[in-house]
Amino acid sequence: MKYTEEHEWLRVEDDVVVVGITAHASEQLGDVVFVELPEVGTEVTKDDDAVVIESVKAASDILAPIDGEIVEVNEALADEPGKVNEDPEGDAWFFKIKASDPGQMDDYMDEAAYKKFIG
Amino acid sequence: MSDLKTTPLHDLHVELGGKMVPFAGYEMPVQYPLGVMKEHLHTRAKAGLFDVSHMGQVIVYSADGYEAAALAMEKLVPVNLAGLGTNRQRYGFFTNDHGGILDDLMLANRGDHMFVVVNAACKEADIAHMRESLEGCSVDEITERALMALQGPAAEAVLEALVPGVADMKFMDVGIFSSDFDELWISRSGYTGEDGYEISxxxxxxxxxxxxxxxxxxxxxxxxxxxxxxxxxxxLCLYGNDIDTGTTPVEAALTWAIQKVRRKGGEREGGFPGADRILGELENGASRTRVGLRPEGRAPMRDGTPLFAGAEGGEQIGHVTSGAFGPTIEGPMSMAYVTSDLAAEGTQLFGEVRGKRQPVTVTAMPFTPANFKR
Incomplete structure (x- = not known):
């Protein structure tokens, strides 16, 4: 598992990367009430806005952590955005991305580094 | 350390796990471990306790009695205060010379004086305004008292057990009660749309x-x-978002708070700042109006969102002033100002969010039915 400074977790499954947000991020966001997912097939570049999350507090964006193609999105979140608070590091993944440059993953933190990052 | 002020309940908030944030110069809890959504639903289902000690509590007193204080205050607010019964409270607002709103407030007739509660962010200005303008009256800020609100359907039973007699109060009654916590100043009111009490x-x-x-x-x-x-x-309006010095009470759809006696042809017509404009708008209407909006889908449409009449093109016809997800209505809701010809219930408008126009419907407020004990 890798982590970004934007509080996303990235899990490699074969040739795709599953993207979600950390428990720490979900706690900071507060109750999530709306999730807008990208369309499957979208080509994204690292740091593109990929997902919009609205919580009871504010809107925030989830960025594409790497270049690639969105190959699957978690449609269940559209109907049950509260899952992002209930199981952020499990069921509530946002999208799967097929990396066009797997080397970009090397830039991200491992769990120990992320834990240090959030203090 | 910051120079934020704290309320007498500050340490209790921290002890209860409250997440403290700056608000109107005070360090206040934005949420507790339960979280915003569950706190909201709990208040509607049972009862919620709110610390509102940051608000200003003020006593206005005239040696000539309540009516003299009320008539002096009527020069600042377009509300019938001289006709307010003993131990009754009314909602009102200070207006400026342009008919704008300086602050909204609660005013109570407590027999020989008036008790006023104003917003935290405006309290210094409000007190200065009253001291300067209320002839023959003393204006005393009550700093030795905290203020809390107990809101929700269980509020009556909970408070009655501690302070017998409060169950007999009706919406907008006020009273002074002796209790195990010394003298309490209680009103049957609040700002959640639920039955409940505010307790000083x-x-x-x-x-x-x-x-x-x-x-x-x-x-x-x-x-x-x-x-x-x-x-x-x-x-209910949030001062600074939904009403401010640039909005008149007529634009803000608060005309219900301006009683007949202060309107054109009334016994004490006008006589408050901006009366010409406000009374004129009462007769002829205002060019824009505060309305409720229900956006389609689940995404909240937050304050500042520009509004349009059509899905494409056209001039902006208004903007959102408050927007959030309503946990009870299980969907998004907004307050907005729109040109008055587009303010009718059921009108479809469009709000531009992240570059896309999303449909919204003008909807009657409150979004949830009020639960007051009339």
């Missing part, structure tokens, strides 16, 4: 009272986050 208690007894209320299974502490979504579902 001496600072040194505030924690004990709060703990006694929270000891009841039905009562949870509620932060500013849920306070905002509750008041918005209740169709």
């Amino acid at each position: 208690v001496l600072n040194e007894n505030a924690v004990a009272l709060a703990k006694a209320l929270l000891a009841h299974d039905d009562v949870e502490p509620i932060g500013l986050g849920a306070r905002d979504s509750l008041r918005l579902e209740g169709g």
Whole structure:
């Protein structure tokens, strides 16, 4: 598992990367009430806005952590955005991305580094 | 350390796990471990306890009696205060010479004086305004008292057990009660759309009272986050967002708070700042109006969102002033100002969010039915 400074977790499954947000991020966001997912097939570049999350507090964006193609999105979140608070590091993944440059993953933190990052 | 002020309940908020944020110069809890959504739903289902000690409590007194103080205050607010019964309270607002709103407030007739509660962010200006303008009256800020609100359907039973007699109060009644927490100044009112009470208690007894209320299974502490979504579902204005010096009471759809006696042809017509404009708008209408909006889908449409009549092109016809997700209505809701010809219930408009125009419908407020004990 890798982590970004934007509080996303990235899990490699074969040739795709599953993207979600950390428990720490979900706690900071507060109750999530709306999730807008990208369309499957979208080509994204690292740091593109990929997902919009609205919580009871504010809107925030989830960025594409790497270049690639969105190959699957978690449609269940559209109907049950509260899952992002209930199981952020499990069921509530946002999208799967097929990396066009797997080397970009090397830039991200491992769990120990992320834990240090959030203090 | 910051120079934020704290209320007598500050340490209790921290002890209860409140997440403290700056608000109107005070460090206040935005939420507790329950979270905004559950705090909101709990208040509608049972009862929530809110610390509103940051608000200004003021006594206006005239040696010539309540009516003299009321008539002096009527020069600042377009409300019938001389005709307000003893131990009754009314909502009102200070207006400026342009008909704008300086602050909204509660005014109570307490027999020989008037008791006023104003917003935290405006209280210094309000007190200066009253001191300068209220001839023959003393204006005393009550700093030795905290203020809390107990709101929700269980509020009556919970408070009655501690302070016998409060169950007999009706919506907008006020009273002074002796209790184990010394003298309490209680009104049957609040800002959530629920039945409930606002309770003024001496600072040194505030924690004990709060703990006694929270000891009841039905009562949870509620932060500013849920306070905002509750008041918005209740169709209630937030000063600084939905009303300000640039909005008139007629534009803000608050004309219900201007009684007949202060309107054109009334016994005490006008005589408050901006009366020409406000009374004129009461007769002829205002060019824009505050309305409720229900966006389609689940995404909240937040303050500042520009509004349009059509899905494409055209001039902007208004903007959102408050917007959030309503936990009780299980969907997004907004307050907005729109040109008055587009303010009719059922009108479809469009709000531009992240570059896309999303459909919204003009909807009657409150979004949730009010639960007051009339």
